[in-house]
Amino acid sequence: MPAPEPVGLRERKRVATRQAIQRAVLQLALERGLEHVTIEEVSREADISPRTFFNYFVSKEAAIAGDSPDFLDDEQLETFVAGGPSGDLLRDLGDLLADAADHASDSRETIMLRRELHTRYPHLFALRMAGMKAFEDDLTKVVSRRLANDSPELEKDPERLASRARLVTLVAFGALRHAWSCWADADRSSDQPLAAQLRDSFDQLEHLLVQSARA
Amino acid sequence: MPAPEPVGLRERKRVATRQAIQRAVLQLALERGLEHVTIEEVSREADISPRTFFNYFVSKEAAIAGDSPDFLDDEQLETFVAGGPSGDLLRDLGDLLADAADHASDSRETIMLRRELHTRYPHLFALRMAGMKAFEDDLTKVVSRRLANDSPELEKDPERLASRARLVTLVAFGALRHAWSCWADADRSSDQPLAAQLRDSFDQLEHLLVQSARA
DNA sequence: GAAAAATATTGCAGAGCGTGCAACAATTGA
DNA sequence: TCAATTGTTGCACGCTCTGCAATATTTTTC
Numbered sequence: 001m002p003a004p005e006p007v008g009l010r011e012r013k014r015v016a017t018r019q020a021i022q023r024a025v026l027q028l029a030l031e032r033g034l035e036h037v038t039i040e041e042v043s044r045e046a047d048i049s050p051r052t053f054f055n056y057f058v059s060k061e062a063a064i065a066g067d068s069p070d071f072l073d074d075e076q077l078e079t080f081v082a083g084g085p086s087g088d089l090l091r092d093l094g095d096l097l098a099d100a101a102d103h104a105s106d107s108r109e110t111i112m113l114r115r116e117l118h119t120r121y122p123h124l125f126a127l128r129m130a131g132m133k134a135f136e137d138d139l140t141k142v143v144s145r146r147l148a149n150d151s152p153e154l155e156k157d158p159e160r161l162a163s164r165a166r167l168v169t170l171v172a173f174g175a176l177r178h179a180w181s182c183w184a185d186a187d188r189s190s191d192q193p194l195a196a197q198l199r200d201s202f203d204q205l206e207h208l209l210v211q212s213a214r215a
Numbered sequence: 216m217p218a219p220e221p222v223g224l225r226e227r228k229r230v231a232t233r234q235a236i237q238r239a240v241l242q243l244a245l246e247r248g249l250e251h252v253t254i255e256e257v258s259r260e261a262d263i264s265p266r267t268f269f270n271y272f273v274s275k276e277a278a279i280a281g282d283s284p285d286f287l288d289d290e291q292l293e294t295f296v297a298g299g300p301s302g303d304l305l306r307d308l309g310d311l312l313a314d315a316a317d318h319a320s321d322s323r324e325t326i327m328l329r330r331e332l333h334t335r336y337p338h339l340f341a342l343r344m345a346g347m348k349a350f351e352d353d354l355t356k357v358v359s360r361r362l363a364n365d366s367p368e369l370e371k372d373p374e375r376l377a378s379r380a381r382l383v384t385l386v387a388f389g390a391l392r393h394a395w396s397c398w399a400d401a402d403r404s405s406d407q408p409l410a411a412q413l414r415d416s417f418d419q420l421e422h423l424l425v426q427s428a429r430a
Numbered sequence: 431g432a433a434a435a436a437t438a439t440t441g442c443a444g445a446g447c448g449t450g451c452a453a454c455a456a457t458t459g460a
Numbered sequence: 461t462c463a464a465t466t467g468t469t470g471c472a473c474g475c476t477c478t479g480c481a482a483t484a485t486t487t488t489t490c
Contacts, residue, residue: 008457008458009456009457009458010456010457010458010466010467013456013457013467014467038445038446038447039446039447039448040446048468048469049468049469049470050469050470051448051449051468051469051470051471052467052468052469054447054448054449055467055468058448059447059448060447122348123345123348126344126345126346126348127345129341129344129345130338130341130342130344130345131341133337133338133341163393163397163419164419164423166393166396166397167389167390167393167416167419167420167423168423170389170390170392170393171386171389171390171420171423172389173389174382174385174386174387174388174389175382175385175386177385178378178381178382178385181381182378182381201382204378204379204382205382205386208379208382208383208386209424223486223487224485224486224487225437225438225485225486225487228438228485228486229438253474253475253476254475254476254477255475263439263440264439264440264441265440265441265476266439266440266441266442266477266478267438267439267440269476269477269478270438270439273477274476274477275476
């Protein structure tokens with residue numbers, strides 16, 4: 001049991017409002033097109049004042065983009081840093097991200113609405129990625145620790161280590177974007193979870209590398 | 216001689232205005248901080264009316280982010296598609312991007328101002344990447360042709376081919392981001408060009424893959 | 431080289447965004 | 461139940477961005 005769900009009336013209301021806003025903005029944007037949705041309408045739909053909207057999101061786009069995934073439980077993290085679970089860096093990273101995708105705090109409905117919107121307005125997609133910078137930086141730190149653990153000789157050259165960690169992270173994010181885009185384009189009736197597509201993308205990446213290395 | 220520079224008074228003025236706006240917005244943002252720059256000030260500095268600003272850029276951020284690189288000359292492109300110059304996909308892609316970086320139409324001064332701004336406001340960095348979607352899509356098309364050329368058996372499965380091309384492109388963009396971020400952080404006095412850093416990043420990527428493939 | 435056609439710039443009006451502030455309301459903890 | 465804390469709301473204000481019509485500039489045509 002990781003966390004006993006931190007409640008209190010206040011916290012529950014906050015979460016509910018946040019979700020109501022997201023549902024409202026996504027639904028309206030799908031109904032009548034992104035540019036014809038005003039904060040006022042969203043607020044009416046979500047049953048809050050326009051002013052309150054801005055207590056939750058800095059902009060309409062932010063509300064649509066949604067939050068970065070929460071980071072993972074410490075236990076899983078430590079396993080990764082220590083070189084597990086498989087020992088192959090990219091595969092382990094893929095698993096990490098796949099689990100993060102599963103732990104999304106958004107409701108399934110919200111996720112699907114967002115997916116629909118992403119295929120209709122591809123630039124939102126890019127925007128969401130841009131908003132993941134914090135997550136990216138967290139990930140870089142973790143990767144850095146793993147690399148240091150894997151090869152102690154890298155640890156002696158902090159600059160190289162940092163650079164390497166960033167490269168690995170950014171490449172992994174490339175695979176993440178790939179998974180996302182495939183998932184978004186996939187058949188709507190087959191409700192393959194994002195996590196599965198993630199593992200698939202990382203598999204493909206591995207193949208690519210092996211093939212490239214042979215050449 | 217690739218192109219005799221398409222001129223005409225009109226075209227020249229357009230280019231000059233565009234550059235003037237970019238210089239103005241970058242300089243002001245560095246001087247007094249991003250959020251304290253208004254369109255009105257930028258326009259005054261660039262010697263145009265505020266209304267005209269929006270004939271050139273859709274927003275302040277767009278003016279700061281700048282344009283995607285123009286795409287490359289056809290000759291170089293065809294060489295790449297046909298499997299050259301080195302035969303190694305990732306290396307060739309790296310070269311392609313490095314050349315694109317050199318062909319930037321922005322003045323050196325603009326590039327340096329932007330670099331400074333990127334280190335001071337990292338989210339602009341992410342934003343610029345997000346704005347490269349069109350370039351990314353162009354690149355995906357080219358990679359797709361190269362892949363079809365490299366391995367005819369892939370050509371028979373268009374879905375796999377498209378997915379593969381997208382993965383390669385996104386991974387390459389990961390390396391591109393890496394190069395950019397290293398270059399932005401690098402010592403200002405050493406004016407190593409971005410292109411050099413790009414080749415370095417792609418080299419590291421190759422090493423990474425070889426190492427990973429061995430494991 | 432002057433008139434006509436094409437294209438750019440500008441001002442204006444107006445809808446919408448986003449923030450600071452202060453009043454008010456709800457939740458929490460004692 | 462009272463006091464402290466935290467959340468919501470309305471209001472005012474400045475800035476963003478667009479459509480439109482008038483004006484100015486460049487290009488084309490003859």
